[in-house]
Amino acid sequence: MKRPTIKDVASLSGVGTGTVSRVLNGGSVKETTKIKVVRAIEKLGYQPNQTARTLAGGKTRRILFLMPEVRTEFHWRVMKSFDDFLDMMNYEMVIYPVFSDRRLNRLKKDSSLLEDSDGAVICTMNTGFLSKNYINFGNNIVLFEAQSEEFDCVYLDNIMGGRMAAELLIDCGSSDFFVISFEEENSILATENFEKRIEGFTGVLENKGYEFNQERLVYTSFFFETAYEKIAKILTEYDKPGIFALADNFALEVLQTASALKKIPGKDFFLIGYDNQSWTERAGLTTIEQPMEDMGRKAAELIVQKIEAPGQYIQPVKFLPKMKRRRTA
Amino acid sequence: MKRPTIKDVASLSGVGTGTVSRVLNGGSVKETTKIKVVRAIEKLGYQPNQTARTLAGGKTRRILFLMPEVRTEFHWRVMKSFDDFLDMMNYEMVIYPVFSDRRLNRLKKDSSLLEDSDGAVICTMNTGFLSKNYINFGNNIVLFEAQSEEFDCVYLDNIMGGRMAAELLIDCGSSDFFVISFEEENSILATENFEKRIEGFTGVLENKGYEFNQERLVYTSFFFETAYEKIAKILTEYDKPGIFALADNFALEVLQTASALKKIPGKDFFLIGYDNQSWTERAGLTTIEQPMEDMGRKAAELIVQKIEAPGQYIQPVKFLPKMKRRRTA
C-alpha cells in the first residue's frame, strides 16, 4: 500500500493540490474547505514528504548542530538550552558529531545533510576550514564558542576569564602560578578558547612581574585523570601555589590529589576552575562561570533569526565571564 | 551564483542528462564520453543534489541514531564503532538525542526526520512506546541495548553479567553484598539493563543462601558522586564487603571513597565494575566487559543489511559479558 500523497488528499477532499499545500503551510483558505482538507488528511493518515518539500524549495524546520564533543557538561547544557528555544519556535535539532577528520570530510564531500537543514550551528570547532569555501552552507550559519568577522557567532570573552583568574590568585597571596590544560585528541576541536584563557592569565602575571613559563603548564585529559604526579609535585614543592584549571574537570583532579595529600584548598593552595559546572558549588570550588544556558539560547535565537529574516548584518555576541568565588580561592 | 546541476554538466559536455547520470551511478558509458563528462563535472565543481536523488527514488544513505544519553564512554565508543562501519559502507550517521519526553513526542508527531533516513537505531531506550505503533519507522529499525521479539536487536546478556559478579565476589570470600546503582533522570533511558544485572546478581546470592535486601542497594548518579557517606559506611561497618557497581563510573566513586578511608581494594573489600571502560585497567579494577566496539559494529551491520536486503527474518543478537579480573576482586 502506497503512502498517500498530496494528490490523494486533494482528490479525496475535492480540491486542488495547491489548496492542500496552503492548508499545510498556513496560506489563506476558506474555513469550510480547510475542514474538508484536514478531514481527508486525517482519514488518509497523510504525512508530507519532506524530501519533496525540500526540493520544491520549502523549509525543513530542522537545524544541524555540529559538535566535535558531546560528553562534557558544558556541551550537554548548551545543547539542552539550544533545543529548548528551538522547540519553542517549532524547529527540530539534530546533532552531527564531528569526532574525526573523516566525519568532517564526509560533510564536505556530501553536503546533502546540510542542505536538508535550514541552518547549522558550528560548535567549539576550528573554523579554518570554513573560509576555505569547502562547504556551502547556504549562509545560515552561527558559530558557537568561536569568534569571527564573517559569521554570526556566540562566544565568551576568554581572555578576560584568564585575567580574572590571575588577579584573584594574586590577591590570594600566591606567587607561584600554574595552569592545568589538556591534550587535544581531536584536531577539529577549537583550542583557541583555551589558548585565550592562558593568554589573559599570563598577560596579567607578566604585567605584575610574575614569572610564567611552559614548565608551569600541566597537561591532563578531559575524561581521565592523568596528571596526578605533576599536580602532587606542585602541591608539595611550592608554598601556596596558585592554580588555574582551564576547565572544572581539571580542577576536580587537583582537588582529589590534594585530598590524598591532605592539602587544604584555600589555605595550602589556591585553585580556580572554569565553567561553573553544577557540582562546583557543592565542592566549594571557586570558578569562572560560563553562562551556558544563556549562550545556548542566544545561538538558537540567532540561527532562527537568520532563517526567518535573512539578509541581516553579522552579529557577533560576546558573553562575559563571571567569577564565582567560593572556598578554594 | 547558482550551484551547477546535472543539466549544466550535460550541456557543457555536450551529452544528455541520462548519460551524466550514468557516469555518476556507474552505468555503461563509452570511455571517451565518460572522460568528457568527468572533465565537465570537475570544471563546474558539480555535486549531485542528494535531495533530488532521494526524491527520484533513491535512498538517503543516512541513518539516525536515537540516544537518550551521549555523555558516557559506553555510548561514545559504541557510536564511534557504529560510525566506522557505516562510513565504510558509505552511509552517514546523524544523532537524535532523546534527552526528554518532549524530544520523543516531537519525533512521534513529526516523523519527517525518520523518513529522511534509511533507517534508525534506537539505543538504550525503553521500547514500550514502539509497540504502541506511535511511530512508523518504515521498518528499518535496530534496537540497541534492548531485547525484543519484534525487532532486530543487539544486546548484552546482563543477567549473566550479574551472575558472574556474584560468583566472583563469593569466591573472594565476601559474605555481605552490595550493589551500586543510579537514580534515573530520564524516563526514556532503558533501566531494564540495570535491573537485569541486579536480577542475575541476587539470583546467585539467594541460591547460595546469602541475604540481599533493598537496603543493600545504594544509589548514586552517573556524573556526580553523591553516595560518599553510604559507601563509607559499607566500607567501615562490614568485614570484606563485596560490592557490585553496575557501571564503572560508580566503581570509581567506591575506589575514591576507599582511598580516603585507607581501605585497600582486593583486601579490605572486593569490588567489581561493569563496562570495562578504558581507565579500569590502569586502575586495577575488576570489571565485566561489554564489547562496546563489537556491539556497535554489529548494530551497524544489521541496519545496513535491513536496508539493502529487506525482508529478512528478525535477528536478535546476544553478546556475552566477560570477566576482566584485576586487583579489586
Added chain:
DNA sequence: TTGTAAGCGTTATCAA
C-alpha cells in the same frame, strides 16, 4: 479563495 501548472534536480524507462 481557488485550481492549474511550472518548476526543483535527479533516476529510470524506452526508443533510437
Added chain:
DNA sequence: TTGATAACGCTTACAA
C-alpha cells in the same frame, strides 16, 4: 551507447 522524457511529491506563482 545514447538522448529524450516521464516520474518522484511538493511549493508557489499566476490566472481565474
